[in-house]
Amino acid sequence: MSLFDPTRRQLLGGAAAGLGLGLLPSLSFAAAKSKPIGRVVVVGGGFGGATAAKYLRKLSGGTIEVTLIERRKEFISCPTSNEVIAGLRDYKSIVHGYEGLRKNWGVKVVHAAVIGLDAEKRRVRTDTAGEFAYDKLILSPGIDLDFEKVAGYDSKAQDTILHAWKAGSQTLALRKQLADLRDGGVYALTIPKAPYRCPPGPYERVSLIAHYLKTHKPKSKVLVLDANEKVQSKEKLFTGVWAKDYAGILEYRPNWNAVAVDGANKTVTSELGDKVTADVLNILPPQRAADIAHIIGVVNVNGRWSDVDWTTLASTAVPNVHVIGDALQAAPLMPKSGHMANQHGKLAAAAIVDLLSGRIPQPGVIANTCYSHVDGARAIHVDSVHRYDAEKKTLLVVPGSGGVSKEPSEAEGIYARAWADTIWADTLV
Amino acid sequence: MYKSLPIAIGLLLAAPAMAADHPAAASGSTTLLASNCFNCHGTDGRTTHAIPPLAGVAKPHLITLLKEYKEGKREATIMHQLAKGYTDEEIDGIADYFSKQKR
Numbered sequence: 001m002s003l004f005d006p007t008r009r010q011l012l013g014g015a016a017a018g019l020g021l022g023l024l025p026s027l028s029f030a031a032a033k034s035k036p037i038g039r040v041v042v043v044g045g046g047f048g049g050a051t052a053a054k055y056l057r058k059l060s061g062g063t064i065e066v067t068l069i070e071r072r073k074e075f076i077s078c079p080t081s082n083e084v085i086a087g088l089r090d091y092k093s094i095v096h097g098y099e100g101l102r103k104n105w106g107v108k109v110v111h112a113a114v115i116g117l118d119a120e121k122r123r124v125r126t127d128t129a130g131e132f133a134y135d136k137l138i139l140s141p142g143i144d145l146d147f148e149k150v151a152g153y154d155s156k157a158q159d160t161i162l163h164a165w166k167a168g169s170q171t172l173a174l175r176k177q178l179a180d181l182r183d184g185g186v187y188a189l190t191i192p193k194a195p196y197r198c199p200p201g202p203y204e205r206v207s208l209i210a211h212y213l214k215t216h217k218p219k220s221k222v223l224v225l226d227a228n229e230k231v232q233s234k235e236k237l238f239t240g241v242w243a244k245d246y247a248g249i250l251e252y253r254p255n256w257n258a259v260a261v262d263g264a265n266k267t268v269t270s271e272l273g274d275k276v277t278a279d280v281l282n283i284l285p286p287q288r289a290a291d292i293a294h295i296i297g298v299v300n301v302n303g304r305w306s307d308v309d310w311t312t313l314a315s316t317a318v319p320n321v322h323v324i325g326d327a328l329q330a331a332p333l334m335p336k337s338g339h340m341a342n343q344h345g346k347l348a349a350a351a352i353v354d355l356l357s358g359r360i361p362q363p364g365v366i367a368n369t370c371y372s373h374v375d376g377a378r379a380i381h382v383d384s385v386h387r388y389d390a391e392k393k394t395l396l397v398v399p400g401s402g403g404v405s406k407e408p409s410e411a412e413g414i415y416a417r418a419w420a421d422t423i424w425a426d427t428l429v
Numbered sequence: 430m431y432k433s434l435p436i437a438i439g440l441l442l443a444a445p446a447m448a449a450d451h452p453a454a455a456s457g458s459t460t461l462l463a464s465n466c467f468n469c470h471g472t473d474g475r476t477t478h479a480i481p482p483l484a485g486v487a488k489p490h491l492i493t494l495l496k497e498y499k500e501g502k503r504e505a506t507i508m509h510q511l512a513k514g515y516t517d518e519e520i521d522g523i524a525d526y527f528s529k530q531k532r
Binding site: 055342354362363369387403415418426 | 458467478506
């Protein structure tokens with residue numbers, strides 16, 4: 001670490017100026033292949049952070065030193081985890097490693113938790129791996145769940161009432177609850193008011209679980225309790241599939257805002273006092289930028305999300321910190337998706353390469369594609385292209401671009417699975 | 430003098446790498462623009478999955494495809510919607526980038 005310490009670089013630089021030698025920062029890196037132009041620490045190794053780490057190396061030609069700090073040793077994909085829950089995909093296929101970033105791109109991957117930041121000294125502190133100095137920091141925190149917004153959803157209730165809105169052990173546990181469900185049982189999912197992670201995700205989940213129950217336990221029911229007034233993504237496509245393929249199995253109730261749960265009886269209560277008891281109760285609480293974003297101090301919208309400059313993804317709260325992914329106060333019509341986080345990662349990486357090279361970053365254009373499976377074979381999509389608008393200072397959907405599928409198709413089912421394989425590689429390999 | 434020796438060596442070693450010392454502009458580059466396609470078509474357009482690879486595809490062919498998608502003359506599941514988000518100049522840059530990538 002000491003070779004890359006900025007104070008040391010400055011000291012050497014000063015000495016060099018005294019000797020009439022110009023380009024002295026290179027001295028510290030004489031053994032390296034190319035001269036580093038700066039150091040970036042990326043915090044969070046999901047779709048956003050892992051992509052940012054890779055593209056910082058790629059776009060800088062290896063001249064930026066990149067350290068990725070991530071708590072978990074494995075990358076577990078939320079996209080396609082609904083297929084695992086419905087028994088359509090092997091869990092192992094959504095679990096990936098960070099060795100590609102290390103081997104192919106020279107990213108230093110550190111598994112530790114960030115516990116503090118000194119914005120002035122530009123140092124970030126971890127629980128088990130010490131401190132890291134940076135020129136720029138990219139934070140890709142993801143979301144945390146506001147369990148406290150649902151009365152009774154305490155740690156004990158969380159043992160039996162799952163969210164499975166972060167992929168991992170909860171994904172497998174919900175799979176098991178559904179496998180154990182008796183034929184004739186009830187599965188209920190509550191959806192929080194938007195914005196939440198992955199707008200079509202809940203509707204994909206209930207479609208795939210309806211498909212599973214229709215195939216294996218046809219007397220069972222799926223209840224969808226949505227705090228929103230309507231389906232939040234691909235509305236006509238989802239409701240069309242439900243009417244045609246899952247009639248008598250799936251029931252959708254809008255404006256059903258879950259405010260309390262009883263873990264012992266698996267009962268959920270709405271804002272209006274309606275009660276639903278289910279054999280498998282799946283609660284998605286309201287969401288916010290993850291705790292780490294609060295620790296670093298970048299949460300400055302409603303106490304929930306992070307505001308950024310949309311040219312550079314730089315935080316408007318903490319200097320030299322860029323925020324990407326689901327934690328952002330999203331631009332208009334921009335979903336909180338893994339695909340979008342990957343795109344944020346590239347945009348932030350490019351801006352930082354330019355900033356560390358003394359250039360002014362140019363605004364960009366990014367795109368989103370979200371596939372949802374509706375059964376074992378067919379999928380639907382929503383897509384959009386977002387371009388920076390200088391007047392509004394945000395990314396706006398390009399008029400006329402984007403759209404949704406005409407109808408569910410097996411071709412899109414194949415593309416949806418190819419998308420997953422490809423974006424995992426683009427993010428991690 | 431003892432201390433200046435490593436400095437001289439450092440400068441000598443650094444010299445051949447000067448080109449990489451100043452990476453090309455990243456934001457606003459065709460690389461960044463083309464990276465919008467990498468999520469589905471693979472990094473630099475290289476993939477072995479069901480969505481077609483773009484690396485090494487001839488530039489005029491890619492321009493024709495993208496413009497036909499953009500103008501609604503060619504059917505697709507997705508590309509007829511996404512191509513409408515890009516200017517003709519950007520399409521040219523994207524096509525140029527992929528045509529220059531190794532398959």
